[in-house]
Amino acid sequence: MLPLLRCIPLLACLTAALPTLAAAPPADVARLPSSFASCPDFFLGQKPPALPAASKRRELCFDGFAVLHSVETRTPIYAAQRLNRRALGGIKRQKSDRFFAEARLPSAERASLDDYKRSGYSRGHLAPAGDMATEAAMAQSFSLANVVPQSMRHNSGAWSKIEEDTRKYVQRAKGDVYVVTGAVFSTGGERIGRNGVGVPDHLFKLVHDVHTGQTWAHWQANQDDERPGRPISYQELVRRTSIDWLPMLGPQAKLTFPVRR
Template identity: 60%
Template sequence: MLRPAFAALAFATAAASLFTVSTADARSSRGEPLRVELPTRFAQCPQFFANGQPPQVPRQPALRELCYEAFAILHSGTTRTPVYVAQRLNRRLIEDADEKRADRFFADARLPRDERAELEDYKGSGYSRGHMAPAGDMPTSSAMAQSFSLANMVPQNIQHNSGAWAKIEQDTRRYVLRAQGDVFVITGPVFTRESERIGPHGVRVPTYLYKLVYDAITGHAWAHWQANHEGDRVSRPISYAELVERTGIEFLPGRMD
């Protein structure tokens, strides 16, 4: 079993101070993507991973690490979406969550143009811009603004996003409020041969979405696995081992079942 990871409490303040412009504006006066100066190596934001160890992902091209104030992303320039998004949550962070929702989506300028999604990709696509790290989890206004980065989004069925998936996000927050310590949450998309692409830059649409929840105090881990289509109800959670088998990702390296 992994030992609980203890975050550097000063990170959020330090990370927020690295912004060169306000994330509340999301785009420059010329409409260019917001440029931020946050770390781009997981070694600089280990607090988002259980025991400080990022998931082990099969080798693939165009992967980039991105740190934000309240989450970390492994981004794929091939799909122009996250591979996964990692969070560390606890009762204090959820209680501090900023209830004032930002709504300014932006393309993260830390990603090369030929690897990132743009606002125009989602326009008229019929899909919502689905948060992987939910806006409702964000403890500060700056973290809330950062959660609207398109690097944190996947094309998601609109009804699923506001229905079953929203309930999973709410249920996860309720669990964190009852937990005795840190809960690590990893969320991401799964693609199949049937996965289509949208927009002029070809953002890939996931066939499935998953959310892994790991209680670092109890060692209990489970995952939600949902098809990305209309009318899908919240399905029964699957085991950690089953999630690893389905995705090929070792989300909790060194974990003992």
């Protein structure tokens, strides 16, 4: 079982090898609420994951997702989404899309663009830009509060395939699909930049189909040679992280996942 610290924490991203592009946040970000009480619909049964109590976290709502942000790692712990085929992606990525520091977070708690510069890591979305249903939501997904340092080839390879496969599943689904994407860190793990942004050891994407009751998770090492593998069960994800990510499911959660990926 992973130590508790490992349980803090995910289409395409600009890589850290590119020049840092300064950008102001989208004009509407300042109006967004900073409490899950204002965006409960991103969570199954309107209940966020059952993480142990801690003071070094911030809740952030966006138009297309919600994020729990870690002060300690200056990254998201997880991003939560409610997806369905009526409102999924289809928005062409704009050339003006830019990553930006999250102004709703105090400067002492957030990552900066310079932290990723020449770090060797991509700025990897937890809630993917490709999932967003509006241009505003897509622009908001480039907040660094929704980003972790990710292996470049993993981000553009195995992880990108998992994101695309999840979208394809949602497009076939008959109802809402809840997705929780998170990052898992080790004690004393790698940090980047002046602000010491934490680099996750693993990423996971948890998927729950409300109509069928099917629940599964993709578990991936954050490394260049990682390949897409067979999903794991919800119970196995809980065992590995010691966190109940979908508390509304309870002990009767199905152990099934789609054969077709």
